[in-house]
Amino acid sequence: MTEEIKNFKKKLSSIKINNEKELESFRLEYLSKKGLISSLFSKLKQVSKENKKFVGQQINEVKILANEIYDLSKIKFSSSDSNQKFEDYSKPIKILKLGSRHPISIVKNKIIDIFLKIGFDISEGPEIEDDWHNFTALNLPEYHPARDMQDTFYINKNPDWLLRTHTSSVQIRHMENNKPPIRTISPGRVYRNEDISARSHCFFHQIEGLYIDNNVSFVDLKQTLLHFTKELFGKNKIRLRPSYFPFTEPSAELDIYWGLNSEADYRITKGTGWLEILGCGMVDPNVLNNCGIDPKEYSGYAFGLGLERIAMLLYQIDDIRTLYENDIRFLNQFSKSI
Numbered sequence: 289m290t291e292e293i294k295n296f297k298k299k300l301s302s303i304k305i306n307n308e309k310e311l312e313s314f315r316l317e318y319l320s321k322k323g324l325i326s327s328l329f330s331k332l333k334q335v336s337k338e339n340k341k342f343v344g345q346q347i348n349e350v351k352i353l354a355n356e357i358y359d360l361s362k363i364k365f366s367s368s369d370s371n372q373k374f375e376d377y378s379k380p381i382k383i384l385k386l387g388s389r390h391p392i393s394i395v396k397n398k399i400i401d402i403f404l405k406i407g408f409d410i411s412e413g414p415e416i417e418d419d420w421h422n423f424t425a426l427n428l429p430e431y432h433p434a435r436d437m438q439d440t441f442y443i444n445k446n447p448d449w450l451l452r453t454h455t456s457s458v459q460i461r462h463m464e465n466n467k468p469p470i471r472t473i474s475p476g477r478v479y480r481n482e483d484i485s486a487r488s489h490c491f492f493h494q495i496e497g498l499y500i501d502n503n504v505s506f507v508d509l510k511q512t513l514l515h516f517t518k519e520l521f522g523k524n525k526i527r528l529r530p531s532y533f534p535f536t537e538p539s540a541e542l543d544i545y546w547g548l549n550s551e552a553d554y555r556i557t558k559g560t561g562w563l564e565i566l567g568c569g570m571v572d573p574n575v576l577n578n579c580g581i582d583p584k585e586y587s588g589y590a591f592g593l594g595l596e597r598i599a600m601l602l603y604q605i606d607d608i609r610t611l612y613e614n615d616i617r618f619l620n621q622f623s624k625s626i
């Protein structure tokens with residue numbers, strides 16, 4: 289049956305209607321009570337219960353297509369008829385399908401909202417970066433081993449160019465061009481030369497945050513992250529685990545207590561109840577120096593998180609690739625979220 293519908297669709301899209309007479313035969317053949325589309329609908333009875341919904345939707349799409357062809361041709365012929373000057377406003381309107389936001393955009397907007405409310409602004413930068421902004425200014429000089437942590441796509445034409453591996457590069461640009469106090473979040477797409485699998489992809493999206501002012505301390509970082517966790521996940525138990533990033537000192541990983549209330553909780557937290565959410569730390573004085581900010585006068589914190597990971601958690605998506613396939617059936621599930 290699906291094959292039949294497919295062929296039907298193909299046939300429909302190739303039809304040419306040249307005049308009003310042909311338009312009427314089109315209507316009789318396809319759209320009338322005894323027309324082909326009605327007969328397709330009557331065949332739905334033979335379809336098995338589990339396929340009915342899917343096949344029904346497909347026939348509906350065919351019907352919408354046929355109606356569109358009919359309506360468009362009708363407008364064409366009636367507008368060339370000089371007697372018919374007025375549109376008939378009493379005719380029923382055509383209902384257009386509403387789109388929906390992509391889950392990555394939904395999560396991005398939610399996070400942006402949380403930080404805008406506490407005084408952060410938004411900064412953006414280029415996806416093709418130079419070595420200075422992506423690495424060297426972030427305390428990763430040329431032969432630093434931690435460069436390997438971020439498998440990088442370089443650009444052949446110019447060895448100094450690369451696809452940014454994180455949006456920390458935007459923080460550098462922001463510090464170079466602004467004086468403290470700085471409170472900014474940088475959302476954007478980043479690239480890493482990783483194998484594509486259910487859990488990783490060669491590009492993903494990040495939001496990084498940066499706060500520089502007099503006397504900013506680790507306590508400020510912790511309180512801000514606690515606030516963020518409460519707002520986004522409705523969870524209020526967090527822990528900061530010591531970690532390493534070249535651009536922060538000390539560095540930490542934020543875990544939130546997700547709980548162990550369901551089988552899925554056991555699976556995603558590997559039985560511990562804890563989930564790693566983001567990397568963070570106090571901006572290394574070398575980084576401040578590199579951007580012309582005096583570390584004796586100012587201090588600050590930074591953090592960075594991957595949006596895909598958060599979207600997958602919040603919407604129980606278990607394969608990152610579904611986020612990029614643009615399958616309408618997947619995307620429509622988010623039409624109720626804002």
Ligand code: PHE
Pocket residue numbers: 453454455456496533536567568569590591592593
């Ligand atoms: N830039 C880090 C990454 O992409 C995240 C991070 C940002 C960690 C800021 C600490 C501070 O993995």
